[in-house]
Amino acid sequence: MSYKVKEVADMVGVSVRTLHHYDQIGLLRPESVSPAGYRLYSDNDLERLQQVLFFKELGFSLQESKDIINKPGFDRKEALSAHKNLLIEKKNRLEKIISNVEQTIGAIEGGRQMDKKEMFEAFDMSEIERHKEKYAEEAEQKYGHTDAFRESQKKTAQYTKEDWTAIMNQGNELYTRIASKMDRGPEDPQVQEAVAQWRQHITNSFYNCTLEIFRGLGDLYVNDERFTANIDQIKPGLARFLREAINIYCNKL
């Protein structure tokens, strides 16, 4: 099932222009395009759009939303829980403002003056901002190597659907090739050769993968369960094996 722009727009209550815009900045590219050039949105796209609207509601900028959603290993469920907390805080803030309004009304009726500080207390966003920062920082920390991350974002924004599948296929091919040679041990020349290609692949497709970053990636593969699970799916123990191989590779240079 696919939907045209206006259908989506009406369904979710945003303007067509907004969808065009999201397409332009690479925040929400429709899964396919009709022969006439019409945007065709899939159910997946709708889910992603829902994500975006959640983030918007929380006051994230579109760029921030994109960074978070695009983050490899982005976990919808985890994100939603975080959203919920932020929303609840927003609600609390609103409740504060409401009681502030009530106080102000009372003050007018009573003819008394309000304290300057208390007048503006409700508008203090600092608490919410703190949370937002935490959320964004977490992403940076985990997937850090910040400059690389940014560079990657820029590059990948241009990619089409086809580019992505091609890149993923290359990556998977390398993974499986390494997996098939696991019994030879991590220092085996053929394994090392594949590791070198893996690094090259990253540099080509995403960002300049320095040795430092490459090492970091190796650690990431075993330290972040989400990566580990993904990689070990190909072959159990592959994640740890990869880190070993990467370490050896880096030490040789």
Add this chain to the structure above:
Amino acid sequence: MSYKVKEVADMVGVSVRTLHHYDQIGLLRPESVSPAGYRLYSDNDLERLQQVLFFKELGFSLQESKDIINKPGFDRKEALSAHKNLLIEKKNRLEKIISNVEQTIGAIEGGRQMDKKEMFEAFDMSEIERHKEKYAEEAEQKYGHTDAFRESQKKTAQYTKEDWTAIMNQGNELYTRIASKMDRGPEDPQVQEAVAQWRQHITNSFYNCTLEIFRGLGDLYVNDERFTANIDQIKPGLARFLREAINIYCNKL
């Protein structure tokens, strides 16, 4: 007691730049200015700023806020009640979104698909927008003559504090002059002369006061208690007298 920009900024949690901006667009001009050109905000200004922040919280544009607050006869208490209602609706909307998030989480856990419509229900702002419109419309209705109202807003935005007092003094002088001649009846030449000057005064200071608008103003004076109260303060019955005199004036042309 007066406060400098940064004091105000820190007190209410907005940036200095924001206050500059509000000054520039005439939304919040400090009551006075130091010899060196420093903005000096009064307690009154702080109250007005609070108003502005309330409106902002509700999603009104600065222009809209300005229109509403500047509206002659703007009633803070009445406005605050309206705010409260809008805020409560916003809160309801947030609660909807929160439960939507919860549902989505549940859907992910259960592995089932969500209905497209229900996915976006929470984001529907239409209810809030309807309220906003009502609020704005009420202003238009009451003080309507829409084009004139807009033109007036544009013109008056440029006025300095001194301009305002000058204009108000002229207006009051005309009011009292007419009041002093009330016993002669509304068709008296001197009264009619003053009415003509009154119309001229409006045209000069605010907007091109057509006959139609002028008639409307006359009606407004007796139909809106806030105006009636204000005018009758000068002399009881003046509001009705003015409408009579304006009617006669308009019929002659």
Add this chain to the structure above:
DNA sequence: TATTGACTCTAACGTAACGGCATAGTTTAT
């Protein structure tokens, strides 16, 4: 089948609400 009318595209300029920076004058504290 030709023709509306509703819809789509890209491209490009416009707008709101500030953020940020440069440059210059002012106040206050030591």
Add this chain to the structure above:
DNA sequence: ATAAACTATGCCGTTACGTTAGAGTCAATA
């Protein structure tokens, strides 16, 4: 009297779209 902390006025930059403009597309109807 001199630095630190503020203040002022520009003016350009940014975000998230709105708003035409000009042109192609698609489904229903005359």
